[in-house]
Amino acid sequence: MLTPLTQDKWSRRLSDHLYHRAGFGGTPAERESFYQLGNDQGITAAVDSLVNPTETWASAPKPDWSTDVDPNGDLWDGDSDRRRSFVGWYMKMLREGQPLAAKLLKFLLDHLPIDMSTCSSETRFMYFIRYFEMLRRHAAGIGEDGNFRKLITEVSWSEAMIKMLDLDDSAANEINENFGRELLELFTLGVTGGYTEADVGAAAEAFTGRRLYRMQSPHPEASQVNPDYLAPEGEPMASSYQDRDRQDLLPKSFMGHERMPDGRTISSGDDIIELIFDSSACAEHLVWKLWRYFVSPEIDSAVLDDLAAKLKDEHDYQIRPLLREIFTSEEFYAESAIGHQIKDAGDYMICLQKQFEAETIPDRAMDNLNSQLNYNVAYPPNIAGWPEPVATGNEWMSAGALLLRINAPAIWSENNYDIFDDYSARRSFDEYPEVDWDEIAPPELRSSDNFPLLMARLTDRYLPLCPLRKSQVRILYNHFVKTSQRLDSLTAVKELTRMITALPEYQMQ
Amino acid sequence: MKTNFNRREFVKKSAWGAATTLTLPAFLQQSLFNLDARAQTLPSPGQDGPILVVVELGGGNDTLNTVVPWTNSVYQGARPSLALGEDDELLALGQTQNVLGGTEQLSFHPALAGMHTLWQEDDLAIINGVGYPNPNLSHFTSFDYWRSAKPHSESDDGWIGRYFSSQCSGCDATQAIEFASRPTTAFGSSDGVSPSVSFRTPNGYGWRNLEAHGRDTPLEELYRKLIGLDHLVDDGITPSSESLSYVQRSSHNAMISTRNVRDAIENGGSLQFEDWPNSGFSRDLQQVAQLIRGGMGTSIYYVHQNGYDTHRGQEGRHQNLLATLNGGLDAFANEMKLAGVWDRVVILTFSEFGRKVIENGSAGTDHGAAESLFVMGGPVNGGQFFGTFPDLAEDARVKRDSLDYNVDFRTVYRSLLQNWMGVPASAMADIFPSQPVNFEPIAFV
Incomplete structure (x- = not known):
């Protein structure tokens, strides 16, 4: 059982914790007004401002070159500009979306990753944009969306996932178990979810016969596709469908069930999903993943059981109501959680830009940086997604990626673009505006006398959750004084900022 | 000179057996020794000691089509479209015993010509039937087991991390180097961070825009102070937070290693072998070769080749993967021979599992269990099989089961x-x- 957080405990620290975990942090002004909302109208009001579904993504329409009905043949992406534009679209949603919707979008992509190299060059952007539109709909959670069961069902019919896990290649007596296995292991039940190799097989058999319509190239010289293989009128091009001839229609037994709850035999992939979601193992796995992402790598087993029962029975697998319970609980605000999570690459990039109040960096630079931070949005490391930001035994932060993070803040503190290993990425900053140093560090604070105030202002902006040690402040003070004398106080401020945002403490939230 | 002496002593004792005689905590020792620029140029044991190169083949290599039992009728029957046979220009290896007491005729996939030469020169050994009890067919779980070497348990450390904890406490941060975008859990240490670093390429592994710019103190030095690296008392680690101290230790490792790595790359000069193939795997091995040539004290290198999850259209994909593997390893062996260090190098390849005997409906193969491993290098007792070849029929009959290990x-x-x-x-x-x-050691090396 979670313990509700009482109003008297609300503080700037707790408010900042919530604002970073259920979003990507923000400017001092945004954080202050969020804190005040919780103060004036109560914790529930602050939490509801995040949890109530309000995001329609109207401000982030899909890229203008994307198309769903009439490909004119220019989805070919020889110079990767389309991919960069696509990644820019995704990062814009993270940066500008309603905080929780954006944070959930990143979670869902990590939970259900797709890889561009598994789709043909003609279809990849069509499939990817459809897939991301689906994910962001569920991340926003309006109406019946934002429901794990509905999401997984849609994913199992999505063209991108069908390609990702070879589902279109799996037919009766010619089973390909790739999708069936990952559905159970990663997407729903978890590797300890109580299924057997026979269950993997049964799931794989039930999902046979899902296929994709072909697409007619508009090129005049292109060979004509047999119209039988094209999507019927009214259906999106190259969409997915069930090919009965390839489906294994024999009744299945799955995880101890011989029949569906209503007495029908178990025969289709949709049946398998229904049975999976009837099991408590599925709810437990999904709660565990959410808890790791939003709270901490450890979860008390009683809390896990309780939340899993709520997710399944009370909320019917709706994600946001469950998150509301988590965000209003004392356990979410435990000292062992606050400031103890390592930012993943997405958290890092978005949070840093928000804190600098910087214009989002150009697509070309973002793509390059994402790749160096090991966050290739269109090319996940594998079907388990990007590793989770946990500590010991951590697969997450390599020395190489850490060095990148130590160097990256120079983009804003010094307008230095050396870290980009691509000349065009550096050039893309030609028109990029400098950040507002008067806002970050007002001139009247830039003196040795006012150093404590200056530091308080900088650490509030950049390190609200993870304080510096006294010895670090002393070192920074000496450097500030020396640099102010030798160069000037603005340079000294920039170097302080640079150092603060490069510290190990900065990697935490 | 005193510091140098101490460091030499320290490295000698701590890296190769006994505990260090110094009383400072290991991390401070490292920091102190790194303060002395000359100390960093001293030879360390890895410079003339044994080197192990671990090659992870990600995705599950179909070793049945790598070390091919081409005369086995069960193999031929289970793989109507994928089985390799007489017409495929297989490279003969010889006979070995199978678990049924009979013999198995084995040949290499035709893409493995360079490795076949190593076999003929007795520099490559094959270990058949490798696995673990109750195999897990998940990529992720099985890799976890191989990296932790603790099957069927959750682990917060890895076998290489424990090796360092046991034998090399307080060693230099570059005892192990991995070419990857994220560190393998094989390096994981319950002490915090093992003396290892991971990066995609040593070329980008450096401090940018942290030079002096006419200042008294270069920003790099300031940063080292801020993270507690050069401090005598406060090592900058926050023990109360596991995750923060992990990042702090990682930043120490990064700072300590960056200069060594870049120096070694420079010292290594140009590679001598002229026909390195063009692939990511080959580039990683070229960089390993460069670091070895540059006198890096690293004893374990860890590289990856991914893409072995051949659920569909296996024939061409597997051919390409093996050609890439062969090309990289062949060039690496040649480079090591030219550099005169082939006798210091042992290479191990492994995958998280093998694949099923029976092919699937997409002219591919699904996840399996036992596999064949390769061990290569000057010191290897090559040209021999170790382990016993599994019983294919046991698997082929039961569609969802897989090869048993021995x-x-x-x-x-x-x-x-x-x-x-x-x-x-x-x-x-x-x-x-x-x-x-x-658990008795096998004499392949």
């Missing part, structure tokens, strides 16, 4: 550590807390 992979690791890296047998209980039943 050599536990932990025994392979142990053999490498004991017979090659010189680790005493008495340390094995610490390094492999979950030991298989038969």
Whole structure:
């Protein structure tokens, strides 16, 4: 059982914790007004401002070159500009979306990753944009969306996932178990979810016969596709469908069930999903993943059981109501959680830009940086997604990626673009505006006398959750004084900022 | 000079057996020694000691189409479209015993010509039937087991991390180097961070825009101070937070290693072998070669080749993967020979599992269990098979089951550590807390 957080405990620290975990942090002004909302109208009001579904993504329409009905043949992406534009679209949603919707979008992509190299060059952007539109709909959670069961069902019919896990290649007596296995292991039940190799097989058999319509190239010289293989009128091009001839229609037994709850035999992939979601193992796995992402790598087993029962029975697998319970609980605000999570690459990039109040960096630079931070949005490391930001035994932060993070803040503190290993990425900053140093560090604070105030202002902006040690402040003070004398106080401020945002403490939230 | 002497002593004692005689905590020792620029140029044991290169083949290599039992009728029957046979220009290896007491005729996939030459020169050994009890067919779980060497348990450390904890406490941060975008859990250490670093390429592994710019103190030095690296008392680690101290230790490792790595790349000069193929795998091995040539003290290198999850259209994909593997390893062996260090290098390849005997409906194969491993290098007792070839029929009949193992992979690791890296047998209980039943080292090296 979670313990509700009482109003008297609300503080700037707790408010900042919530604002970073259920979003990507923000400017001092945004954080202050969020804190005040919780103060004036109560914790529930602050939490509801995040949890109530309000995001329609109207401000982030899909890229203008994307198309769903009439490909004119220019989805070919020889110079990767389309991919960069696509990644820019995704990062814009993270940066500008309603905080929780954006944070959930990143979670869902990590939970259900797709890889561009598994789709043909003609279809990849069509499939990817459809897939991301689906994910962001569920991340926003309006109406019946934002429901794990509905999401997984849609994913199992999505063209991108069908390609990702070879589902279109799996037919009766010619089973390909790739999708069936990952559905159970990663997407729903978890590797300890109580299924057997026979269950993997049964799931794989039930999902046979899902296929994709072909697409007619508009090129005049292109060979004509047999119209039988094209999507019927009214259906999106190259969409997915069930090919009965390839489906294994024999009744299945799955995880101890011989029949569906209503007495029908178990025969289709949709049946398998229904049975999976009837099991408590599925709810437990999904709660565990959410808890790791939003709270901490450890979860008390009683809390896990309780939340899993709520997710399944009370909320019917709706994600946001469950998150509301988590965000209003004392356990979410435990000292062992606050400031103890390592930012993943997405958290890092978005949070840093928000804190600098910087214009989002150009697509070309973002793509390059994402790749160096090991966050290739269109090319996940594998079907388990990007590793989770946990500590010991951590697969997450390599020395190489850490060095990148130590160097990256120079983009804003010094307008230095050396870290980009691509000349065009550096050039893309030609028109990029400098950040507002008067806002970050007002001139009247830039003196040795006012150093404590200056530091308080900088650490509030950049390190609200993870304080510096006294010895670090002393070192920074000496450097500030020396640099102010030798160069000037603005340079000294920039170097302080640079150092603060490069510290190990900065990697935490 | 005193510092140099101490460091030399320290490295000698701590890296190769006994505990260090110094009383400072290991991390401070590192920091102090790094303060002395000359100390960093001293030879360390890896410079003339044994080197192990671990190659992870990600996705599950179909070793049945790598070390091919081409005369086996079960193999031929189970793979109507994928089986390799007489017409495929297989490279003959010879006969070995199978678990049924009969013999198995084995040949290499035709893409493995360079490795076949190593076999003929007795520099490549094959270990058949490697796996672990109750195999897990998940990529992720099975890789976890191989990296932790603790099958069927959750682990917060890895076999290489435990090896360092046991034998090399307080060692330099570059005892192990991995070419990857994220560190392998094989390096994981319950002490915090093992003396290892991971990066995609040493070329980008440096401090940018942290030079002096006419200042008294270069920003790099300021940063080292801020993270507590050069401090005598406060090492900058926050022990109360596991995750923060992990990042703090990682930043120490990064700072300590960046200069060594870049110096070694420079010292290494140009590679001598002229026909390095063009692939990511080959580039990683070129960089390993460069670091070895540059006198890096690293004893374990860890590289990856991914893409072996051949659920569909296996024939061409597997051919390409093996050609890439062969091309990289062949060039690496040649480079090591030209550099005169082939006798210091042992290479191990492994995958998280093998694949099923029976092919699937997409002219591919699904996840399986036991596999064949390769061990290469000057010191290897090559041209021989170790382990016993599994019974294919057992698997082919039961569609969802897979090949059974007869050599536990932990025994392979142990053999490498004991017979090659010189680790005493008495340390094995610490390094492999979950030991298989038969744990005697195998004489492949």
